[in-house]
Amino acid sequence: MKKAYAIVAITKKGVSQARFLHERLPDSDLYYPKKWVFGDEEEKDIYVIDGSMATLLSSLFLSYRGLILFMALGAVVRIIAPLIKDKRTDPAVVVLDDNGRYAISVLSGHLGGANHLANQVANLMGAIPVITTSSDVNQKLAVDLLGVQYGWQLDSVQHVTAVSAAVVNDEKIAIIQEVGERDWWPSSIPRSEQFTFYSSISSESRIKEDYQGAIVITDRLLHQQEWNDLPEKTILYRPKTLVVGIGCNRGTSASEIESVIFSTLEEEGLSWKSIDHLATIDLKRDELGLLEIHQKYQWPIVFYTKDELNQVSIQHPSETVYRHIGVYGVSEPAACLSARTNQLLLQKKKAGNVTISIGRLEKGVN
Template sequence: MSKRRYAAVAITRNGIGLALKLGAGLGETEVFCYAKYSGGVEARPGEITIFDGPVKELLPELFRNYEGVILFFSLGAAVRLIAPLLQDKRIDPAVIVTDERGEHVISMLSGHLGGANRLTLQIAGLLGSHPVITTASDVQGTFAVDLLGREYGWRADSFTRMKSVSAALVNGEPVAFVQESGEPGWLPPDAVLPEHVRLFASRDELRNSGFSFSAAIVVSDRLTDGEEPEEAALAECSVVYRPRSLVLGLGCNRGTSAEELEAVVLHTLAELRLSLYSVRNVATAGIKGDEAGLLALCAKYGWELVLYSPDQLNTIVLDNPSEVVFRATGAYGVCEPAALLSSGAQALLQSKQKNGNVTIAVARVVFAD
């Protein structure tokens, strides 16, 4: 099966013409044409496929292998054909339906998480069609709770309350938006902040405000134990997003295992009450770029390993420079200056701590307004 992102499927002459036009204009699209009405269209591997069996037998494979499936036939037929294939909105592909005259492009499935709304607008622009999008947040011109910070890599702790918080937002109920860390530019450029949403810089500010809310969105790298009544009440009606806002400065002796490094990281974050999901990257000295344990740890969690030269590390003035570290690395410190350089912070959340073969420091990323 092709590595392309989108599959366009057409079963009529007019539909095939539109699908081919789309395939020429929308990159990474493979067009599937029904043989009976394909005329002189020639198959081209990875670009155009001619099929002669029932479209019902083709769709399961397309669902498994493509991010988006574009169907050039009636909405009713599309509903009947894809219904048995649906699993979960977090994994189902985007499905877009276009009538065979190309007058309307309908975002049918996975409008938000699957990107169908965005793809619908793109297809409508290419075909000169009218886009049809029914998702409430898009229609109202506000933001979607389940897509917050997606371009920045924000991760929701849980989807359990996503539906109820989304419902509160689109129905005009009072919603508290608490952002303690992460990128400030989370509101889409074409969206407006509804009047019933109030912004807070911390959970303490929300508690002290007296604001009565029915739902909340919290963007934070901080963990809470939920034992305090106010924290427990907030947790019961909120969605929590973890921004990628933490940098781990790590140093270690040669040959330190990934398991030992991981244990120190997990212990340190737990002590600081910080979320593992909010780690953006690891930073260290350039000579550690081939350290097997560090590479394995970063690979496990998908973290970038950022490396600094001794000259770069020495630009940071340290409270406790180490002659021992200087003789080994050419820098007077590794984990602290690496964390500060990578994060852009002026101070550390956690200064250097030594645990066995590992030293660790933690900093919070400074985001530009």
């Protein structure tokens, strides 16, 4: 199951439509019953099914990012109903009729991408996309998809539904953006007086009194007083703005590195969800602890040579480190290089076998 999407058809006419789509959607696998075979299935890597379609769909539901089903909508609903768990993890489900006239977004329209997939499939098939989510129908801001192209992460989904409803119902929304990319607003959505932009949270701004909802974009951990100054219907986005410079002794465990990263960020009032990448010396390319951290959190690691690190003027040069590996520091210059600044949020902290520095990417500077 190496593809992103599974296309499934159960009728003769549906199979013909599904084959047409499969040829035009490269990142897809195709499944249909044995009785409708064309004879070229093995050659085209098409899966022929000789069994229950309900059982098949139960398996595919857990294996693909999206399902494209040439089936009756009612049948699909009955089959997938027991499988639905959470819109953050459920796959996108798009249903088409046997004639390929309509592409209906059924499940996980926003977070799962079914709305986008329905439009994509409709374009390939010459079909009509059917989208029913209020934000799309009314050209409203989809608050659960902000900054998705930049990897922004929701801190919590607790108030997403409430803020989405506030947007759809034309209630006043405050958008407070401290850091992160500034061109995140979708080009297809017109800006309106419904939204007011702020660069920081302030009790003087009367955000809690004047707005029914708020969207906060920051890499900071908010203080309790800041939460008190915001409406109850508030969602918090974490843009990828933080660079963590890391130096460590050979053989340092992943658990120790992880503990230092998380505890230090908390001490500095920063969110680990805003980590963009780690930075270190190229001697650490095979450091197992770092590689385990990379695999666990999918944080990229940027490596620098000794010459690159030694070109950076740092506040805390170490003769001891230079004698051992030929550089005056690792975490501090690596963070400076990666964040493209000498003004780090944390210059350097030594904790056990780990040295850590924290920078903020230029895109996050006001």
